[in-house]
Amino acid sequence: ASPRTLDIPGEEGYGGRGVSYCATCDGFFFQNQRLIVVGGGDAALEEGIFLTKYASEVYIVHRRDQLRASQIMQERAFKNDKIKFIWDTVVEEIQGDDEKVTGALLRNVKTDEKQVFPIDGVFIFIGHIPNTELFKDVIDMDDQDYIVVDKLQRTNIDGVFAAGDVHDHIFRQAITAAGAGAAAAISAEKFIAELENRAYPGQ
Incomplete structure (x- = not known):
């Protein structure tokens, strides 16, 4: 942002x-x-x-x-x-x-x-101002143009995840962005594993 x-x-x-x-x-x-x-x-x-x-x-x-x-x-x-x-x-x-x-x-x-x-x-x-102009009319956003995600950092589009200042309008700190980024990466890897019909490590 x-x-x-x-x-x-x-x-x-x-x-x-x-x-x-x-x-x-x-x-x-x-x-x-x-x-x-x-x-x-x-x-x-x-x-x-x-x-x-x-x-x-x-x-x-x-x-x-x-x-x-x-x-x-x-x-x-x-x-x-x-x-x-x-x-x-x-x-x-x-x-x-x-x-x-x-x-x-x-x-x-x-x-x-x-x-x-x-x-x-x-x-x-x-x-x-979140830097989300690129995703308007594609990914769901709130009334302040921040991307809406669930607790797994998933957007409304399958396979698309968001993390950091594009969705966080409260903390906007590097450490919270890093945590959200890690969560998004794990969720993305699980999503890919399911597409490839393979087990995700730890499951």
Whole structure:
């Protein structure tokens, strides 16, 4: 799956130089710096909380006046002294000095007031887009275009199995993808063994 982007000026240009979509990947590089986290769901809060291990301040920018995240994630974020919230606001531009991010242009969606907010990094967590376009109208998908599989990683088509971010919209971690991949491989081998009318090892 690919992270959803804001599609705003500066986002692509400062990718890897202050703009990130992965706190666990890049958080370490922002020791004692001020960061913005864009989003209001569980992922945004979880990653924002993680970033407080390194950052001096984390500002969660959300376009509404309430969060979509679970209650327990909200409570954890509200209790964290390093986290502050900027409500009813969107990021319209990411600014920098050609080497790194130095600020973000914020706009209040209710008042239309704009301000340049000095910042060292922008972490964006507004969802993911599964890379499943190739399989549309062929393999069953859910309403978010993730492939639907059963507990054996089987799709609706015999002999077609799926694993990883194309079906997992909850964890999206390498270790869970590897586990699902192993399950899919075992299921595929069993399927082939049955086609060839031979016993599968262990059966």
